[in-house]
Amino acid sequence: MTSTETTPTTAPAKKQLTIKVFGVGGCGGNVVSQIHGADFGGAQLIVLNTDSQALAQCALPYKFNLGLKLNGGLGAGGDPERGRAAAEEDEVRLRELCTGVDMVFICAGLGGGTGTGAGPVLARVAKECGALSLAFVTLPFECEGPKRMRQARRGLEEFKSAADGVICLPNQKVFKLIDENTSVIETFSTTNELLAQGVRGIWQLVTRPGFINLDFADLCAVVRNRHSESSFATAEATGPHRAKEVVEKLLTNPLLDGGAALGEADALLVSLMGGPGLTMAEVNRVMEQINRQTENAHLMMGAAIEEGLGDRLTVTLVASRQCSHAADLPKGVEPGQPEPQPASRGGEDFDLLGSAIASKPVTRTAVAKPESERVAVAVAETGMEAMAPAPVATSRSWRSRKKAKAVHPELGLETVTTDPFQQSEPTRHNGVNLDVPTFVRRGMVMN
Amino acid sequence: MLNLFFPEKTTVIVGLEIGTAKVAAVVGEVTDAGGVNVIGIGQCPSRGVRKGEVVNADLAAEDVRNAIVEAEKSADVEIASVYLGVTGGHLTSLNTHGVFTAASDDHEISQPDVNEVLANAKVFSRPSENHVLHAIRQHFTLNGQAGITDPIGMLGGKLELDMHVVHGVTTRLQNPVRVVKGLNLEVEEFVFSGLASSLALLDNEQKQMGVLVVDLGAGTTEYVVYADGVIKHTGILAVGGDHVTNDLSHGLRMAPARAGLLKREHGAATIEGAAGQTLTLTNENGFPDRRVNLEHLRRIMVARLDETFQLIDEDIGEQGFHEQLRAGVCLCGGGARIRDIEKLAEEVFGLPATLGRANAVGGLRSATDDPELATAVGLVKYGAIRQKSQRRVGLVGKLKNLAGSLGLF
Ligand SMILES: Nc1nc2c(ncn2[C@@H]2O[C@H](COP(=O)(O)OP(=O)(O)OP(=O)(O)O)[C@@H](O)[C@H]2O)c(=O)[nH]1
Ligand SMILES: Nc1ncnc2c1ncn2[C@@H]1O[C@H](COP(=O)(O)OP(=O)(O)O)[C@@H](O)[C@H]1O
Numbered sequence A: 001m002t003s004t005e006t007t008p009t010t011a012p013a014k015k016q017l018t019i020k021v022f023g024v025g026g027c028g029g030n031v032v033s034q035i036h037g038a039d040f041g042g043a044q045l046i047v048l049n050t051d052s053q054a055l056a057q058c059a060l061p062y063k064f065n066l067g068l069k070l071n072g073g074l075g076a077g078g079d080p081e082r083g084r085a086a087a088e089e090d091e092v093r094l095r096e097l098c099t100g101v102d103m104v105f106i107c108a109g110l111g112g113g114t115g116t117g118a119g120p121v122l123a124r125v126a127k128e129c130g131a132l133s134l135a136f137v138t139l140p141f142e143c144e145g146p147k148r149m150r151q152a153r154r155g156l157e158e159f160k161s162a163a164d165g166v167i168c169l170p171n172q173k174v175f176k177l178i179d180e181n182t183s184v185i186e187t188f189s190t191t192n193e194l195l196a197q198g199v200r201g202i203w204q205l206v207t208r209p210g211f212i213n214l215d216f217a218d219l220c221a222v223v224r225n226r227h228s229e230s231s232f233a234t235a236e237a238t239g240p241h242r243a244k245e246v247v248e249k250l251l252t253n254p255l256l257d258g259g260a261a262l263g264e265a266d267a268l269l270v271s272l273m274g275g276p277g278l279t280m281a282e283v284n285r286v287m288e289q290i291n292r293q294t295e296n297a298h299l300m301m302g303a304a305i306e307e308g309l310g311d312r313l314t315v316t317l318v319a320s321r322q323c324s325h326a327a328d329l330p331k332g333v334e335p336g337q338p339e340p341q342p343a344s345r346g347g348e349d350f351d352l353l354g355s356a357i358a359s360k361p362v363t364r365t366a367v368a369k370p371e372s373e374r375v376a377v378a379v380a381e382t383g384m385e386a387m388a389p390a391p392v393a394t395s396r397s398w399r400s401r402k403k404a405k406a407v408h409p410e411l412g413l414e415t416v417t418t419d420p421f422q423q424s425e426p427t428r429h430n431g432v433n434l435d436v437p438t439f440v441r442r443g444m445v446m447n
Numbered sequence B: 001m002l003n004l005f006f007p008e009k010t011t012v013i014v015g016l017e018i019g020t021a022k023v024a025a026v027v028g029e030v031t032d033a034g035g036v037n038v039i040g041i042g043q044c045p046s047r048g049v050r051k052g053e054v055v056n057a058d059l060a061a062e063d064v065r066n067a068i069v070e071a072e073k074s075a076d077v078e079i080a081s082v083y084l085g086v087t088g089g090h091l092t093s094l095n096t097h098g099v100f101t102a103a104s105d106d107h108e109i110s111q112p113d114v115n116e117v118l119a120n121a122k123v124f125s126r127p128s129e130n131h132v133l134h135a136i137r138q139h140f141t142l143n144g145q146a147g148i149t150d151p152i153g154m155l156g157g158k159l160e161l162d163m164h165v166v167h168g169v170t171t172r173l174q175n176p177v178r179v180v181k182g183l184n185l186e187v188e189e190f191v192f193s194g195l196a197s198s199l200a201l202l203d204n205e206q207k208q209m210g211v212l213v214v215d216l217g218a219g220t221t222e223y224v225v226y227a228d229g230v231i232k233h234t235g236i237l238a239v240g241g242d243h244v245t246n247d248l249s250h251g252l253r254m255a256p257a258r259a260g261l262l263k264r265e266h267g268a269a270t271i272e273g274a275a276g277q278t279l280t281l282t283n284e285n286g287f288p289d290r291r292v293n294l295e296h297l298r299r300i301m302v303a304r305l306d307e308t309f310q311l312i313d314e315d316i317g318e319q320g321f322h323e324q325l326r327a328g329v330c331l332c333g334g335g336a337r338i339r340d341i342e343k344l345a346e347e348v349f350g351l352p353a354t355l356g357r358a359n360a361v362g363g364l365r366s367a368t369d370d371p372e373l374a375t376a377v378g379l380v381k382y383g384a385i386r387q388k389s390q391r392r393v394g395l396v397g398k399l400k401n402l403a404g405s406l407g408l409f
């Protein structure tokens, strides 16, 4: 057939995605180190902190000391405003880091100064650069006191309005997951491991070629601009009944509030991975069971074969709930007087980002411009990528492109919608949202 | 009011559908003999409507104006008022029942008795914000004898009436009316689009035998059930061709515009003959740029269409009308153009299905043969019936807003 359309529609090739994982603050750095330890070869890991000592102890190659002028490498002292100011001081650097990147993960522990204050700045910058930004954050233990918790909650709201999606794992909840006698440090590492799994799960989802393709565009469709808070869980099972068991495990996972998170979710992303023995029937069984738990959710599924998994079947589930009021929540406290500048600790040594930035042409600095973006993609797809002037990766599909176009570059507001049914109320019938494609709800699989 | 603008003898009636895909204005002429001829058509792609409801009044107004201007040119008339089709997920229908009991069993039924039973049938619970769009008489029952059309003058002590009522959220019904009025056009009446379509397609025999009309639009699917000559049930699903397109756009990973083109060119309501076939799509420069599995395309489409029909089937099954549809299923709306759609309908409903043609009117072939125009053409037919009945009713007394009160539906 002939088509008069100008937007190319080729499905994104998974390998082309540029993904960066940022750890911001102490906790963030620890989570990213954990990800690194777990044989995570695909994405670039970058650690950002205001605290040069913490950076020095971190074994990862790419790190950067935020707000050296402001804080002198002494950390944010638990004050999110200082964390934010530090990030704003280095906003140009952050922008360089995010330019040309398709997807940014931001890991941070909320409650302190750096992760809580600088993290949302990074999320905003990433989004302005056109990247899909997903934050993986923790909330403090109850024993850390109400002030820290309040501070953390404010940070969470800021993350929600800055990032496309936020996955939050309260330390306290994880504490309940494990043996009472476990120390806080051990709980930390359990949380870190869970967050690392989450990052890895989504990373695999968008980078591995699956036999049921779930790709970056699908992820964007689920999370982009939703400013949602998501729950997330992974489970694994083996043996002949693994398809049934893996879902049972998922549903009893406290991180999903015993399955309640599924019922409330309005978008669900399910990623299945199994060894070469994974069958279509098993995929269907898993999806059937998950489908039953959720009536209204927009469901996205991907399945992939991982040789190394052998008999194991793992399912990663991200359940997200729209948070309508996130965008207009009050900002945190007014920035106070900057503290007197402490003596520098020679943080110059900690701008170890050279190659992290050089991986993409540095000329691509400006905020994504909708019109040139469109052109850039068209050019890139006819094989002249070198000429592409805009900071948008060639691998983004129509969905993300259009959405990006709809966003006001500065305000982050959506002015145009591309969802054909967004302007009208969802068509519900006996609790089922009929706007969700029938084939998706029926769990039909296109071989 | 129309008579002020047009000569006495031929009355000109305009039907306007502000659809999700297109705005259509059809101009009809009522002949001396009472027949209806289509004498003009105006159409414009619709931009301000989602799922049958106006979401952008400015765009809708512009599109309506274009359609009206075109219709005026085409029919060489000046349009002052329209019968307006309305639809939307907020519409609800139900059958109500009214009773009048006389003092004695040999009471002669009079007009006031009929009025009372009518008033009685109109008492039913509905949300206070809702407006009754139609209250259509079905049958009277006199002393247990059902199926009476006109009981006046008959003897009996207990008069009952069954009525079909369609109501909707007032503010949402007003949106399209406001658009039309903003263009200095009068709205004679607003009419459920599905009902209008059925008027265009059906003859009396089909209504007697029992028939299901399904109007497959872009944002909504309307349906109407007739049996024993009267409307038994109406319904609407806020699902339509836009959903098919959206499903394809998700499933085949392509822009909606392209998915829409593919749907029209290669779509069908069956997967037969699609297995193993691949379409090669070309980009704007004519170079092949990607391939699409035709079977996937068809399966995505069939899933949606099958589901839509099944939802309707469940609904009419619940109401118990399934056995009464001896004339089968009659399809219209843009969706009726989908290849093999009638076969899928036959499969799902288990009834013979046909593509409807606007048999109820004459005149321009392009109007009567176009499935998308069924609503607008039916609105003209509705207007013709109403004006005739109003003339008759006018002699008896004031009986307003009793569409179909004379058993014409
Ligand atoms: N799960 C987990 N949580 C941590 C870890 N370290 C700290 N936290 C939590 O994260 C919160 C913030 O701590 P940090 O990340 O050290 O704070 P920061 O962001 O560096 O801020 P500053 O101390 O001001 O530099 C704490 O209140 C803890 O609840 C960790 O390794 N794992
Ligand atoms: N040949 C075709 N194949 C599939 N769908 C079609 C075809 N022709 C029209 N349609 C669909 O029919 C719908 C328009 O029908 P129409 O009755 O005009 O809608 P509405 O009354 O809601 O404006 C659109 O969704 C369009 O894509």
Ligand SMILES: [Mg+2]
Binding pocket: A025, A026, A027, A051, A054, A075, A076, A112, A114
């Ligand atoms: Mg710290």
Ligand SMILES: [Mg+2]
Binding pocket: B017, B019, B020, B193, B215, B217, B218, B333, B375
């Ligand atoms: Mg229509």
